[in-house]
Structures are given as structure tokens and as C-alpha cells.
Amino acid sequence: MVSFNKRLMAGLAAVAALSMGLAGCGSQSNTGTSEGDSSDGGVVNITYMHRLPDNDGMVLVNDIVAKWNKEHPDIQVKATKFDGKASEMIKKLETDVKSGEAPDLAQVGYAELPEVFTKGMLQDVTQYAEQYKNDFASGPYSLVQVDGKAYGLPQDTGPLVYFYNKAEFEKLGITEVPQSASDFIAAAKKAAAAGKYIMSYQPDEAGNMISGLAGASGGWYKVKDNAWVVNTETDGSKAVADFYQQLLDAKAVTTNPRWDPTFDASIKNGELIGTVAAAWEAPLFMTSSGGTGSGEWQVAQLGDWFGNAGKTGPDGGSAVAVLKNSKHPKEAMEFLDWFNTQISDLVSQGLVPAATTEDAKTPDDWSTFFGGQDIMSEFKTANNNMGDFTYMPGFSAVAAKMNETAAKASDGSGKVADIFSEAQTTSVDTLKNLGLSVAE
Amino acid sequence: MSTVNVDSKEARAAARARKKADKIRDQHANDLPRSMQPSALVKTVTVVVLVAALIYFLFPIYWAIIASTKTPSEMTGSNGLWFAVGITDLPGAIAKNYSTLLGWTRGQFWRWVLNSLIYSGVSALIGTLVAVMAGYATAKFNFRGKNIAIGVIMGCMLMPAALLTIPQYSIFHAVHLTNTMLSIIIPCCVSPFGFFLGRVYAQTSVPNELLEAARIDGASEARIFFTIVLRILAPAMVTIFLFLFVATWNNFLLPLMMVSSDTLKPVTLGLYGMVSLATFTDRGALMMGALLGVLPVIVLFLGLQRYWQAGLAAGAVKG
Amino acid sequence: MTATTQPAKTGVAKRAAKPKRSDAARRENRTGWAFMAPFAILFALVFILPIVWAIYSSFFRQVTVGGGAYGGGELVNKFVGLQNFQYVITSGAFWAGVGRVVIYTLIQVPIMIIAALALAMLVDSYIVKHITAFRLGYFLPYAIPGVVASIIWVYLYNGQISPIVKGLAALGIKVNFFADNVVLGSMANITTWTFTGYNMLIFLAALQAIPHDLYEAARIDGANGFQIAMKIKLPNVRAAALLAMLLSIVGTIQLFNEPQVMTISDPSISKSYTPMMMALNTSQGTLTPGGDGPASAVAIVMALIAGVLAVAYTLVERKVNAE
Secondary structure (H helix, E strand, O other): OHHHHHHHHHHHHHHHHHHHHHHOOOOOOOOOOOOOOOEEOOEEEEEEEEOOOOOOOOOOHHHHHHHHHHHOOOEEEEEEEOOOOHHHHHHHHHHHHHOOOOOOEEEEEOOOHHHHHHOOOEOOOHHHHHHHHHHEOHHHHHHOEEOOEEOEEEOEOOEEEEEEEHHHHHHOOOOOOOOEHHHHHHHHHHHHHOOOEOOEOOHHHHHHHHHHHHHOOOOOEEEEOOEEEEOOOOHHHHHHHHHHHHHHHOOOOEOOOOOOHHHHHHHHOOOEOEEEEEHHHHHHHHHHHOOOOOOOEEEEOOOEOOOOOOOEOEOOOEEEEEEOOOOOHHHHHHHHHHHOOOHHHHHHOOOOEOEOOOOOOOOHHHHHHOOOOOHHHHHHHHHHOEOOOOOOOOHHHHHHHHHHHHHHHHOOOOOHHHHHHHHHHHHHHHHHHOOOOEEO | OOOOOOOOHHHHHHHHHHHHHHHHHHHHHOOOOOOOOOOHHHHHHHHHHHHHHHHHHHHHHHHHHHHOOOOHHHHHHOOOOOOOOOHHHHHHHHHHHHHHHHHHOOOOHHHHHHHHHHHHHHHHHHHHHHHHHHHHHHHHOOOOOHHHHHHHHHHHOOOOHHHHHHHHHHHHHHOOOOOOOHHHHHHHOOOHHHHHHHHHHHHHHOOHHHHHHHHHOOOOHHHHHHHHHHHHOHHHHHHHHHHHHHHHHHOOHHHHHHOOOHHHOOHHHHHHHHHHOOOOOOHHHHHHHHHHHHHHHHHHHHHOHHHHHHHHHHHOOOO | OHHHHHHHHHHHHHOOOOOOOOHHHHHHHHHHHHHHHHHHHHHHHHHHHHHHHHHHHOOEEEEEOOOOOOHHHOEEEEEOOOHHHHHHHOOHHHHHHHHHHHHHHHHHHHHHHHHHHHHHHHHOOOOOOOHHHHHHHHHHHHHOOHHHHHHHHHHHHOOOOOHHHHHHHHOOOOOOOOOOOOHHHHHHHHHHHHHHHHHHHHHHHHHHOOOHHHHHHHHHOOOOHHHHHHHHHHHHOHHHHHHHHHHHHHHHHOOOHHHHHHOOOOOOOOOOOOHHHHHHHHHOOOOOOOOHHHHHHHHHHHHHHHHHHHHHHHHHHHHHHHO
């Protein structure tokens, strides 16, 4: 079937080429790069596609790569930035892999890695990965593995932590972050009475954050005898649902979507003074706040709010994977290990690096905002406290459904618990539609 | 276009026809209906309606101009109707967002604007010409398969163009044209809509008598088209050109798939990149990018003004 | 396309059984195709081939066959017959999306076309001088990239930020542009804002093409400005109006940018809110079943529905025309 498909494409291509010739606009301005031919006179050429921010004031990816290229004349790397969404990038890479012209390396989120593997886009690089294993935290390293085989190296992590404004907390008479669910909810009600909120409910992040929070106390997806055992309605999930439902019912939580300007406004106007957030959100809080509460914010570990017993879960974070067609996986991995251990450069891009080769230092402006706290070490603690959470292939469809359902809970037309029941049916459907077996 | 071979008989015939069209147009250019004196009430109501509409269309743009000078926190925390900083600090605020914009586009912003101009200009030029030619062909000639062709084009208009991007990408990949300028220009210069506009205007405003007269004078079909028909269709062509130009200018899905080299990207890709990264909150810089991107379109629009007046030859022969 | 048509033509012409076509007809055929050819060739490459590809792939699904929990790391195209179409036709989400765009189209398109026509007539009435300013002002929104336009409006709809909502609230009028029964109207406003000016330009081009001696004659007959507008201008822009209407219908059926961007502020807008969103999200695997096969089926069913609507519209229009 595959070869028939190829033949069809070749046929279409021939017709296309013919029409091109007739149109008389054949081959001028053919400035394409020669990605297909990646080796040239002993020099190995590696291509790397990413979607890192590369924002003003950051160390640009191209500048980091230039350092490598200078030191390694025999392995030349070319980085390209993809200016679109993650799902669009995967779609493009999928097409590229089919036609054999994909880059050697590409950024892939942990939640999408199994999906990208299932789509046949990855190359087994276990033999090269082993030697770099000790450069990275073990949790993230295992997230780049599928079925015990490695497909790249981890780049950054997104452990969930708690951001809060300590000074505002003290003003409300909350001396420390409440550690139990009931204490927390009581404190949230107290704060809400004063027009302040110590938690946010973010419907557009449900797929990432709520799954991470529920996952802190145990995973949803397990493999048994080559079949998926799906249970998204775990005790952890129920605890999360109960926690947020109580807060929503008491109107003691903000419901602004995370990426809507109203969320930024709620930090800026001092209304939102505490929330669960992924580690990589620290610099974003700084820009959103416009200085409100600078020096007063702190980072704390999650309390035991979801039956999580001190554990936390993942929200976001990416690996860089070696794609199927790469002719030079060894060199690609050599570069990748170097790139993913450029800790201070990656920190400048707003990442919490997965590498453990040196201590990531908290940038000065971060620690100014967070009251002089060494927040990087808090993030590291969180990283080491991360529960095991395996994502299933096709998780992006589940996450999308969770967001939609979460929005209904925020306006009262649904319940938080619905998120998890929808996740269950969508998970099972997705796996079945991919032709994978599900143990019921 | 018309002065290549002045000696030939058809050239002279075409020149005559053109002169005639010009003369008629000049007569009509000053011929404003002065006798239609509107009452004061009608005039007031008209002005009020037009100005109200203008406010509706321009207010969001005014807001965007103000927003383009703001930092993320000023966007949400300050009065939306006015600058967040004093007039003296304004250049600094603008410079800051401008540098964010340049930083985001990795210093390639103006290069990308130039790319966009090339993509939009070339594809709109080719697209307008082929669309008008095809529209004219179906409006004024009988040929085999004409109705099928019209039906197919009409039918394809119903197919969501964005979904064709993936197959287009595969096809261009197969002929090794991805990551080239052509991979954007070729898809963008085909517009069923342009074809239909060309057809409708050719049907309604190119008089058969004029064509017959030119043929009797011995002008060739090509010459008739390029010297007479194109002039009559000028307003329609301006409309098609603007449509294609803006459509190409605003397209991001196609370049997103087709090009990966930084030097080939159009400016919308940079803007879309900002939007698509959820963590990007510097929307002031985004607004500035969008507004700077609108400038060439404004210049183009103003530059095309005079062609709007060129359509008065429509009744040339009848009159 | 031309390459195959031309010889066929001469072949037919030579056949004695059929009446011999005149030289003039042959020449006309040739000339017609010569003018048609450049567009036809590009069209085949950019539209026909990809559509053939889409139809072909709509009979396949991308599934794993390698076994194991992860399917062996390879997706293959499995021929599934009409299963993708069956999925689309029985999908409640799809029909809900179709319902939304149909309601959207019924409300938004007439408002926009009438507004554009009215503005074009007023601008063309010579009552007001400096029409360039109005023309440019109305057209400008069209030049703002669709995604950016939607972002601007999302701000202007936002209760905590928008000067409009705040201003209305100060006057005692509370509006929530994201409320369940309002959100579709909020989207329609974005579309109207963006495209009215452009449609006005189409009408203006049609109005400019009306021979001025018609006005002259009407004036001699004693018609006033309003009568001229109704009796001469309106019939003459009819063709353009019907075309603009048809294209707007096709355009709104493909509604995508506005709901996509508004998801930022209203995450309850689902991935299958409109058929177009459903198609793209299916293709990118954020809906299940995902992949090019089901996505193509969504697009094809949607195109067929659009086709039926367009044909229905044309028939109704003809009937009205005939009366």
C-alpha cells in the first residue's frame, strides 16, 4: 500500500513537472538548501528544527549553534526556527519524513513524543544515547524513551510548582502556604472575601496542567501485555476534581484562561496572588506583572492538595529527537548532548534545563522578582519529586478535549470531574483509531 | 506594450481604437452629474452615515496603533484609548517594541517585508493577468470544453484552500520546488475568484461592437486584448490585483509549510510565529509588525487610485 | 491541458461524418483556449492535482500495524473504503459545526453585502467630496492579516481590558461578547469588519463601469439621485452583488480564523467548532480519528454541502430573476 502511494505521488509529480514546463516557469530562483545531501567532503551537515522563543534579549539559538560550528568544523549544524504551533510543526515534519527530507533533529514535547514515534518519525538512537544518560535528570530522560528505547535527549522540564505573593499572603494573615486541601480551600475563601485569589483555574491549560496534577499521584496510562490500560479517573484525578470544584463553587478561584490577556491583567492588578504554575512560567510572570509585586513573589513546592504526598507532575517541557531519515545519528547526538547542556544559554530562553552537568543559576532579574530566592534550586527539587507519568500516543487529542470540557466547568455548565471522564473516552477512542490495543 | 511594431497594420488599427477609447474617456472624466443637486438633509445624512462607518472601520486600527507602543503589562493595565506613557517617552516606547519585533524576527524583519512584497507583487501581477485572460476567454469566445472549465473552476472554489496546502506541499516536494520563492508564488497566483471577477467584468463592460470594430480594422486578437480590453478592464484588474496581493500578503499556512530558510520567509510568518507561541505575550510588538506590514498595502492602494477612473470606456461604442 | 485538447479538436474537425466546422469557429476555439491556457495550467497544478490527491486519500486511514503498545513506530495507509465518510456523516460534532456556519452565513453575509452596497452607492453618489479617504478607510481592515484582526477584536471584546466594554459599562450597559449565545455574533462582527470594505470596492468597480450616458438620460427624464441609484445603479451591480454574495457564502462556510483566535479567550470553543477547524485539527491529530484520510473526508463532505448550497442559491436567484 505504501509503495502504491509512492507511485501515485510520483505520477502526480510527473504531471506536475509537465505542467511546470508548459507554464515556462521552470527552474529559476531555485535557492533551496541541499538537505538531502548531508555529507560533503568529510564534513557532516546536521539540520535542527526548533520552536524556541528566540526573543529579544535571549541568547539566540543560531548564536549557540555558531559556537558549536566554530569548534567543530567537521560537524556543521544548521538550525531553523519553525514559526507555527507544535501541532503544525509535527504535521510538516510528518510530511517531510515521508518524502525523506526531514531535518536530522527536531524539538518534540514530551506529551507528543509517543505520538511522533507512532507516526513513524523517529530513529532509535539508544546506542548513542547511553553515554549521555548521566548528563540529564533521569525523569526527563525516561520521557524521551518509548518501550525502553531512546529517541533523543531531553532539553527542558516543566515541573509544577506553586507561585505566590508572600507579602500579600501575610497581609491576609496567611503566614505560610497551606499544606492540606481543606486548609488551602479555607484560605482561598478567606482571600476571596478580600477580593484576592490564591489559585487560578486555567481551562486552556487543563490538558497539560490538570493531567500533570492528577499524574502527581500516579499515571493514567500503563502498558500490560502490549495493550493499553487506561484509567484517567484515578484517585489523584478525583482529588484534583474535588479540589477545583470546591474552589469554583465558592468562587474562590480565578477562571481566566492562561493565555488570554485577562490572566496577565489579573497578575498586574494584584488580584491573583498565588497559583500552580509550570517552572518555565517564571519569566512570563515577570513580564505579565509589569512590576506588580516584584520582590514579593516566592516559589514553593506543591502542598499535599491532591493526595499527591509531596509529589508533583509534569506540565510541558521538550526533548530534541532524532528523526527517521537522519544519516548521521551519531554526530547529531554528539551535537545534541552539547546543545542541551548549554545550561545558561538555555536558561536565557526561559527554559529549566533537563541537564544536570552544572547547576543552573537563577538569573539576577528572576531572583529580584522572586524576593532573592534561588528559584532554580526549587525547580530542581520539584524535578526530583516528579511522579511517573507516561503519555499515550495521540495524547494531543485527549488534551484538546480536556481543555474544552474544563471551560464548561468554569462557567458552571459542567463539572470538573467531567474533564476526567471525557479524557477516558477520548483516550480509548484515540488508541483504537490508531489501531492500538486497549485492555478494557 | 503597444509600441513594439508600429509599422504593422494591426498596430495602427489598435492605436486608432485606443485613441477613440481615450477620447471618450476624457469626455466623461469631467462629466460629473452636476444637475443632481442633493438637498441639505440628504447630504447631512450621507455624511453622518459615511463618517460613522469610517469610525467603525478605523477605531480598531486606532486602538492597534496605540497598542503598538505598549508593553505587555501596559496593554492590560492602562487606558486603551491613549498612550501609556507621556509624549516625550513615546519614541522610547516605540523603539522598545520595534527592537522586540526585530529581535523576534532575528533581524530579518525588513528582509521579510521585502520577501512579502516580492511574493505578493509577482503573484498578484501574474495572477491578475492570467485570471483576466481566462475570464475574457470564457466571456467572449466559444471554445470546446468551456462550460466544463467554468464548472470545474466554480466547483473548486468550494474546496477549502487551506486544506489543499498539505497536498500542494507534497506535490511541490516531488518536483523539488519546496523552500523556493516559486513554491509560494505559483499557488498564490491562481485564484478562481479572480477568474470570476474577470469574467463578470468582461461580460458586462467589454462591448462586442468594440471588438468587432477592432477586428474589422485588422487588429490581431492578442493586440485587441492587450491594447483595448485590458484598458477597459482596468478597474476590475485593480480589484483582482488588490485581492491577490492582500491574500498572498496575509497567507501564513502556505509559507509555513513551504519554506524553512530564514531568508525566504514572508513577514506574516514572523507575526504568526508570535501568535502561535502561547508564551509570547508581547502583543504590542505584534501590533507594530502588523501595522508596518499594512503600509505597503496603503501605498499600493493610493498608487492604484487613478486606474479606478479608467473604466468609463465601457459604453464606448454605444455612446 | 491545452496540449491534449488541440490535436483532438483538429481530429474532430477532419472527420467527415460531422458537419465541418467553419474556419471562424476553429479560430475562435483556438483563440479561446490560448487565452484560457495559462490559467488552466496553473489551476490544474494548484487545485486539480491536490483535490485528486485529497479524494484519493479520503479512502485511507493512517493506522499502526506493527503491534505492541506503540504500534511499532510506523503508520501505514489502510484502505477503508467509505469508512471515513461514514465517520463524518455520523459525527454529531460535524453537523453541529455545519449548523453553526449555516446560521453564521445566514446572518453575516446579508448584513455585510447590504452594508457594502450601501457604502459603495453613497461613495459613488458624488454627494461627498474626498471619497478617497472613505474608500481607503473602509478598505484598510482588509489589509490587516486575519489572525491579527481577530486578536485586535479579542482585546476589544475583553471585559477587563476593552475601552468599548468599559465605556458601555459606564453607561450602564453590560455586554459579554463571549456569552454562549453572543459569541457567534462576535465572530460575525470580525468578518464583517474585515471584508465589508473589500466588497465595497467590488461594487465600486462595477458602479464605475456603468456608462455615464445612462445617468444623463435619466436626469433628462427628471430622475433624482435616489431614483438613479435604485433604477440604474442597482440593476447594473446586480451581477457583482450576486457574485459577492456567493463568494461570501463560500468564504463563511470555511470559517476558521475568527473562532480559532477566539479560543484564546473562550476555550469552550471546541476543535470541531466549524467544519474547517475540524478538518485542520483532524489533519494535525488533535481530533480522533486523525490524519489526512479523515481530514480529506471532512473537507470533501463540506465542499459538497457548500456546493449544494451554492447550487440552491443559484437556482433561487434564477427563479427570482425570471419573475
